[in-house]
Amino acid sequence: LGAAVDTVLDRSVILGYTNVGSRLRRLWWPADAPPNAMAGKRGVVTGATAGIGLAMAESFARLGATVHLLGRDDAKTRRCAGEIR
Structure with a gap:
């Protein structure tokens, strides 16, 4: 699911490269080491x-x-x- 949402965000510049995109991506980003x-x-x-x-x-x-x-x-x-x- 994360990869599909990531692809959609990348293709939508407004969603992918604003606070909206980073907030959504944080949901599946791995934790810091x-x-x-x-x-x-x-x-x-x-x-x-x-x-x-x-x-x-x-x-x-x-x-x-x-x-x-x-x-x-x-x-x-x-x-x-x-x-x-």
């Missing part, structure tokens, strides 16, 4: 100094993972690692 859900796991994140890469690195760290950051600028990568710690 509990703290330490990634404890003991390792992750490698490329492009970890900005944008989606930085957001993912922060998320993995919040969930308890050991995160290895990769970036083109060594100084910026080290700064981001310090901020995430």
Whole structure:
């Protein structure tokens, strides 16, 4: 049922991409992962100094993972690692 409603919402831009769509989708979205859900796991994140890469690195760290950051600028990568710690 969730997939069918999701498809209908996507095809109806007004319903799918407004508060109406997000409220309906929340009914079947999975719950957030509990703290330490990634404890003991390792992750490698490329492009970890900005944008989606930085957001993912922060998320993995919040969930308890050991995160290895990769970036083109060594100084910026080290700064981001310090901020995430």
